[in-house]
Amino acid sequence: xxxxxxxxxxxxxxxxxxxxxxxxxxxxxxxxxxxxxxxxxxxxxxxxxxxxxxxxxxxxxxxxxxxxxxxxxxxxxxxxxxxxxxxxxxxxxxxxxxxxxxxxxxxxxxxxxxxxxxxxxxxxxxxxxxxxxxxxxxxxxxxxxxxxxxxxxxxxxxxxxxxxxxxxxxxxxxxxxxxxxxxxxxxxxxxxxxxxxxxxxxxxxxxxxxxxxxxxxxxxxxxxxxxxxxxxxxxxxxxxxxxxxxxxxxxxxxxxxxxxxxxxxxxxxxxxxx
Amino acid sequence: xxxxxxxxxxxxxxxxxxxxxxxxxxxxxxxxxxxxxxxxxxxxxxxxxxxxxxxxxxxxxxxxxxxxxxxxxxxxxxxxxxxxxxxxxxxxxxxxxxxxxxxxxxxxxxxxxxxxxxxxxxxxxxxxxxxxxxxxxxxxxxxxxxxxxxxxxxxxxxxxxxxxxxxxxxxxxxxxxxxxxxxxxxxxxxxxxxxxxxxxxxxxxxxxxxxxxxxxxxxxxxxxxxxxxxxxxxxxxxxxxxxxxxxxxxxxxxxxxxxxxxxxxxxxxxxxxxxxxxxxxxxxxxxxxxxxxxxxxxxxxxxxxxx
Numbered sequence: 001x002x003x004x005x006x007x008x009x010x011x012x013x014x015x016x017x018x019x020x021x022x023x024x025x026x027x028x029x030x031x032x033x034x035x036x037x038x039x040x041x042x043x044x045x046x047x048x049x050x051x052x053x054x055x056x057x058x059x060x061x062x063x064x065x066x067x068x069x070x071x072x073x074x075x076x077x078x079x080x081x082x083x084x085x086x087x088x089x090x091x092x093x094x095x096x097x098x099x100x101x102x103x104x105x106x107x108x109x110x111x112x113x114x115x116x117x118x119x120x121x122x123x124x125x126x127x128x129x130x131x132x133x134x135x136x137x138x139x140x141x142x143x144x145x146x147x148x149x150x151x152x153x154x155x156x157x158x159x160x161x162x163x164x165x166x167x168x169x170x171x172x173x174x175x176x177x178x179x180x181x182x183x184x185x186x187x188x189x190x191x192x193x194x195x196x197x198x199x200x201x202x203x204x205x206x207x208x209x210x211x212x213x214x215x216x217x218x219x220x221x222x223x224x225x226x227x228x229x230x231x232x233x234x235x236x237x238x239x240x241x242x243x244x245x246x247x248x249x250x251x252x253x254x255x256x257x258x259x260x261x262x263x264x265x266x267x268x269x270x271x272x273x274x
Numbered sequence: 275x276x277x278x279x280x281x282x283x284x285x286x287x288x289x290x291x292x293x294x295x296x297x298x299x300x301x302x303x304x305x306x307x308x309x310x311x312x313x314x315x316x317x318x319x320x321x322x323x324x325x326x327x328x329x330x331x332x333x334x335x336x337x338x339x340x341x342x343x344x345x346x347x348x349x350x351x352x353x354x355x356x357x358x359x360x361x362x363x364x365x366x367x368x369x370x371x372x373x374x375x376x377x378x379x380x381x382x383x384x385x386x387x388x389x390x391x392x393x394x395x396x397x398x399x400x401x402x403x404x405x406x407x408x409x410x411x412x413x414x415x416x417x418x419x420x421x422x423x424x425x426x427x428x429x430x431x432x433x434x435x436x437x438x439x440x441x442x443x444x445x446x447x448x449x450x451x452x453x454x455x456x457x458x459x460x461x462x463x464x465x466x467x468x469x470x471x472x473x474x475x476x477x478x479x480x481x482x483x484x485x486x487x488x489x490x491x492x493x494x495x496x497x498x499x500x501x502x503x504x505x506x507x508x509x510x511x512x513x514x515x516x517x518x519x520x521x522x523x524x525x526x527x528x529x530x531x532x533x534x535x536x537x538x539x540x541x542x543x544x545x546x547x548x549x550x551x552x553x554x555x556x557x558x559x560x561x562x563x564x565x566x567x568x569x570x571x572x573x574x575x576x577x578x579x580x581x
Contacts, residue, residue: 007488011381018378019397022460025412026400028422032415043425082310089307098300104308111315113565115517117538118558121545122318122325125332145314148307177299206405208520213542224405227524231411238415245411249404256403260396267402268465 033058033243041238051239058243062230063219068251070136071205071222077140079200082147083193087186089148090155095162095185105156111149116209119146127214138214139222143207147200158192159185195266198259205252223248325555332551343556353557356535357564359447360516363536366451367458367515372507374455375462380488380496383470398460406457410524413453414440417525440526446533453521458514462507469503470496509569516565537561 024044034050035041037057058064093101119142127138162185170180204222211225218229227245234240256263326343330336347353385391401409416422417439424436439449477495486494497504519538522528528535528543537557545554 004488007381008384011378011383011385014378015382015385015394018374018459018463019394022397022400022456024422025409025416025456028416029412040420042420044422045425085306085310088303092300092303096296096300096303098304099297104304108307108311111311113513113569114315114319114562115513115538115558115565117517117519117541118562119315119318119322120541121551121554121558122321123314124546125551126314126318126321141310142314142318145310145312148311148315152307152311177296202403206407208405208407208523209538209542212523213546224407224520227405227407227411231524238418241411242415245408249408252403252405253400256399257396260399263403264395264399264464267399267461268468 029242029246033239033246035239037237037239039239054239054243055247058230058234058240059247061233061240062226062244062247064244064247066219067221067223067226067248070220074136074140074143074211074222075201075204077136078143078147078204079197082144082151082200083197085144086148086151086155086196087189087193089152090157091159091181091185093152094156094159095167105153108149108152111146112153116146120209120213123210124213133214134216134220136215136220139207139210142210142214143204147203151196151200154196155189155192158189162188194262195269198263198266201255202252322555322558325551326559328552330551331549333549336552339552343553344560346553347557347560352532352535353540355532356537356540357560359534360518360536362447363451363454363515363518364512366448367454367518368508368511370452370455371458371462371511372504374459375466375507376496376500378463379466379470380492382467395464398463400460401457402461406520407524409453409457410521413449413456413521414525417449440534441530443530443533446526446530450518450522450526450534453525454515454518457521458511462511465503465507466500469500473499505572505575509572512568512572513565516561516568 028044031044031046032041033054034047034052036047036049036051037054041047092098093105098104123142124133127133127142130141132138132141166184166188167180170184175183206224207222208224208227211221212228215221215225218226221229227248230241230244230248234244325336327338327340328336329339329342382391418424419436419438423439427433427435437445439445473495477499478491481491481495517538518536519542522534522536522539523542526534528539538561541554541557541561544550544557
């Protein structure tokens, strides 16, 4: 490999700058969160007497248990359903190459470009008509639908690359469509499915617009949607606001650090395929 | 074809029947996804288009106004201002992250895949994991009068530049834009680095032996090799810029004045605070068309190169 010395040094230096710039706002949140709760902190400075108690206060004032429960409920309702129905559709479009499938695929793909904001007004009145407004179902149902374009596209991309010989061999052996699907196709799809699970989890957990508009009580929202509630609750105390925001971020970051290789791979593939 | 020509008619009919049955089963598998998509994307889209032709406050009687809401979206300076702001944000959401990502990725292309690189990747990905609303909160504190940005400027002897960045008419929009740069630069860098990894290294060896410098190498090998990744990133970041909502909502609420007002926030306000459902819906449709108009050419351009 031929590279000049300046390039190598410059590259590492720039990378270091990027890493530091990425970390500063996060470290700054932590340093602010540890300052005395009743005073306005100044900039980036490590407190002489770190007030870890702020996290306890923020946890209680912010009703964090209830919020986490509400988020978890929304995730548990959205993610498995979206995974199952997208896998079935992806198999029909990619594996079985259903007639008219190209048009159906086009219809799904066009949905990728619709901003959620364009649909939020009708979704509000739809939830009102369905009687789900201000309940978690007002977010759950639309999210399943809104995730379909990407999820179906993603699963189709997997199934279309499974060699045809596999399913032909299964049919020759007398396997029914269902047997073939569960015994052969599903196990092969596991890597794609786990990547999709990770993506849908983050997108649901971090969803902001839908819960803010469709659920009036912040405590019934996703944690991200409840951040506005924190802003109202702690607007007098920057340390408590930062402590509250950190409490909300930490679970996602922990999951990320544990599964980071899968996360990064999923997000990169998700970007390229999407 | 030859197989069907030689087989007898009844067998052909049986095969056709089996194919029809399989096709029907396949269509059944499509039904749940189509129902979810149809009910919560297509149906709201259709009602949104319908609302956009009416004057309606959400409760009373709706009156047909034709294209009047669309005329307002395209003529009212306040509404146009929001669209203009979102185009300014493209510079911060697309140009800065993709540009920085390109420079950084080409410079560290040969870096060994060791701990330093892995750890850097992890850190650069953190902004992708935290909610955008939290990024808005973190940065409003960075930009505050007593915040870290002013503190750092003062330490560097640039104290005359200090100001409440998000409350200043001149700096609020760029300041909000930089939050977007912060969120997206890591993603761009890591994706472009992965893309460069797929380019044949012998190409780089050859051009270096040829005596080419960094610039020629960049324009003749790296840039063409990353065409697909670049198209993806530009599409993704342009959509992110035009549909920003979370960051603005938790940092500036569109202020000061209308300095950081964006379409998403405006739809929210017109629709739910002013209860002008028709106008908000028309704005939503215009926003969708704008995204399509910007994104489709990018997709087409990247495809032309493939042929």
